[in-house]
Amino acid sequence: MIASTLRALAFLTRLKPVASAFSGHHRLGADVPAFPLAGLVAAAPSALVLVAATGLGLSPLVGAVLATGLLTALTGALHEDGLADLADGLGGHHGKTRALAIMKDSRIGAYGTLALVLSLALRIALLAGLAEHSAFDAALILLAAAAASRGAMGWLWSSLPSADPGGLADRVGQPDSGEGRRSAAIGAAILLVLASVTVGPFAAALPLVLGILALGQVRKLLQARLGGQTGDGLGAGQQIADLTILLGFAIGAGIT
Template identity: 35%
Template sequence: MKPIIHREWQALWLAIGFLTRIPMLVRIDYSPQLMNQCSVYFPLVGLILGTIYAALYIALMHFWSPLVCLVLVTGFHLWITGAFHEDGLADSLDALGGGYSVEARLRIMKDSRIGTYGTVALVVALGLKVALLAEAQPVWLALLLAPMVARLAPLLIMGHLSYVTDPDKSKSKPVADDFSNTRLALAAAFTLMATLLLTGFQGGILLWSTVATLGTALAWGLYLRQQLGGYTGDTLGASVVFAELVLLLGLASL
């Protein structure tokens, strides 16, 4: 039992290190298998991030207006995650907007330069995110929930599509290899229970959480299958941004 607990503890910290700039406080016995196992903890890492964002927002509210606080929290988010998912959004939109074949799209996606499609997508996504957070009530709850709920969407895509990029040049390939539906079910169950507990079993928020995860995974996944024949690490990052925006649209409407 102890080795299993130790390995899961390492998988959690590996997920934290993979998705954020938070220093890993434990020694990791890295392996592709452990990298694959860590994916189940992506929603938990999102909850940790959401807790930090909500606490930071509440603290900043003592000094500045809500809008200024949200911009500062968004800037902190970009720093602590290394703009990991936003980079995936920009690369994905550049590739899908500018490529006329699967090969061209994959080639553009690997280009480190950002183009018009990626730039516009980032500006719109970040601006819309701040605007929707400003409309959500309470703001701290939206900041808490969105990172957790959104990080289930890429796991759903991984569970139902094939990986299509060069495995030798991919950072996320070990995560995708032989992705376990059992771990997907565990991540989904955790996200569901955490959402229910944090919101006091509010049906409207649960509905929008479901739309954000299943809806984003279905719509984005079908589009990726048509355009690429599967997914890449960048498109998984884009799915997190899309899922957050869908959830925030719902919370703002509530």
């Protein structure tokens, strides 16, 4: 699991010390059960920033902006890029071939820009609201969402065929259904454990349900419009699951 987590970190983040652990000859799909642990590691500095900002007397909004910016920097905006690309590709109601071509274009369009702005604004607002309620709880919820959403991404990857043969998600080796289920289960378990330390295990029910429903809709969209998953679709799924989990915790805390 340690080796799998290092490979997952090397692929999902810009953490250079673990980059040597990744080999293109290793099937990354076999490492998806470690995706939730990689999410924990990637989000840990942002969780610390969220708590430290409050300790330094900074507003919860400033702390949320700093935490979001740091997490985006550590992941190289990998999943945000997927969200923007998917929004551009599917926003114009193009057919599969044209949508895939748009998603591969490095330029960002109006749909992608709107998706990024709205998702970042929502994330910052939710984290700021949670931090105003309790910075420590907000930090643990940030970790829980990061772990669970990446576990969900592993399941999404395993549940659909590749819509882009030869694309990144296809080249690195798709997980099988068992690996995908373990990824989702480990992510959900981490969420439940962290929730029990903060708001209680029962309060995790709404975030989990919202995350599952949102991911189910992403899966249906990918299947209907593209006939399967792509790397951009997986990144978008992670972002949407993460946001809906944060939203669920915010609703449960009564701060929206």
